[in-house]
Amino acid sequence: MGVTRAFFEQDTVTVARALLGKQLVRCTEDGQVTAGRIVETEAYCGRFDAACHSYKGKTERTKVMFGPKGHAYIYLIYGMYHCLNVTSGPPGEPEGVLIRAIEPVEGIAVMEERRGTEKLKNLCSGPGKLTMAMGITRELGGIDLTQSPRLYLEAAPAPPEIVAAKRINIDYAGDAADHLWRFCVAGSHFVSVKP
């Protein structure tokens, strides 16, 4: 498996940038494999970031961010969509990176079926879309992406060109909403919102 614990224990903004270009691979229990190249991420910096779920402290929902790095923090948003994050940052800090979009690479037929569309650009271009396309639910919450065969990462062949932008839909966070903590692969057609 490609990515080590030490990678995720770097500064969270560094991890968010370094995840771009890497492949996210999902193998279900019944043998279906889907994979894609990460093209959009957002950094959520714990106690330094009013937009982060862990900003106000540890709760039942956010406890995995307080645990070991490189684990999956998955939650249900708006009652209907799942979001996938990877815990990151210095050990002890409750931080993480939201995976917002991927470029479909493998198992595209399976993704089309799960998403109910055949438009490649619409398959994984958003946090709720990519979890649906890859069959990711809260059942996978807390798993270790450096160990699990069900969900893991593979290193990028070459680091892509990166564009920074403001994060999306965190207006409630006041000044933190202005931080350029969203990162996209430059020129990618598969991001949720173009920078």
Add this chain to the structure above:
DNA sequence: TTAATGATATACT
């Protein structure tokens, strides 16, 4: 522009 839809956090009894 807005409805859909349910877990969760918070503020109560």
Add this chain to the structure above:
DNA sequence: GTATATCATTAAG
């Protein structure tokens, strides 16, 4: 324990 406001979104109109 119970009530209610909130939401790191999406697809349809």
